Amino acid sequence: MPEYWEIKNKYTFLEMCKTPEIAADVTMLPVDLLGVDAAILFSDILVTAEAMGGDLSFEQGVGPRFSNPVRSHADADKLSVDCVDKLQYVAEAIKVIQQRLDGSIPLIGFAGAPFTILSYLVEGGSSKDFKRTKLLLNNEPELAHKILQKIADVTVDYLNMQIDAGVNALQLFDSWALALSWNDYRDFSHHYNKYILSKIRRTVPVISFCKGSSVFAPMMAEAHPDVISVDWNADLKNIKQALPEGIAVQGNLDPFVLYADKKVIKDKIHQLFERMRGEKGFIFNLGHGIMPDIPFDNVKFAIETVKEFRY
Structure with a gap:
């Protein structure tokens, strides 16, 4: 959104996250310009890692960087677990956003899941192959568990803080779990x-x-989540019917569809709705995050297509 870049060009990414009024401004952009059915808190999954002691920065075109990666027991010992006070700016942002929403739509808060946060801390940033992370899991599983438990405890406090501040739902993001084997994912x-x-x-x-x-x-x-958000590699109905009664599914349009012609976008959305016809507990969404260069008009068209569809 051009409106987003007007704000982004004035501040660093972390300044935006840590200034409640600015975080609220950015949260409201898709609400006001796209008419979505829920607002998503503007923040980042790595704020918990920073609060624990990670020296976090964001580089344009590169992404997040930790100048002090965690790769030893000594590094892990330095990670703080009593750090939720450092995240109060998120609670303040939630309160400002809820004042602006005034009950019109729900606000979704979120946190990064421990494995995904671990991967950033160990790699020192983004990674294509997670080599250092997997070496840690294989060669030093005790150290991995030590770090993961600390992240998990902080995440519990952080999500409870968001609940107290007034979010209407929460999402736990494990963005890089696909890097893991079945057994490693389990453990x-x-x-x-x-x-x-x-x-x-x-x-x-x-x-x-x-x-x-x-x-x-x-x-x-x-x-026992209330909803499982599904990527685009599976048939959503098959996933839904294999899950226990009472767990809803969210998804699972391939975000790259939004680069396509509008007729294609509409057809793909309708195909997904027709596939899920009659299923209880289905929230339309993308199968993962949206790319920055997807045309805004295509996103708006997709949302209008969803809203116009009738079962």
């Missing part, structure tokens, strides 16, 4: 996601997402 990801969902106050619905949910959904269900 180093699912175990901690399940712990988090068991410890937070379940007074609002909780959505569980991982890139790889088309594979891991049966295990994800064991953590």
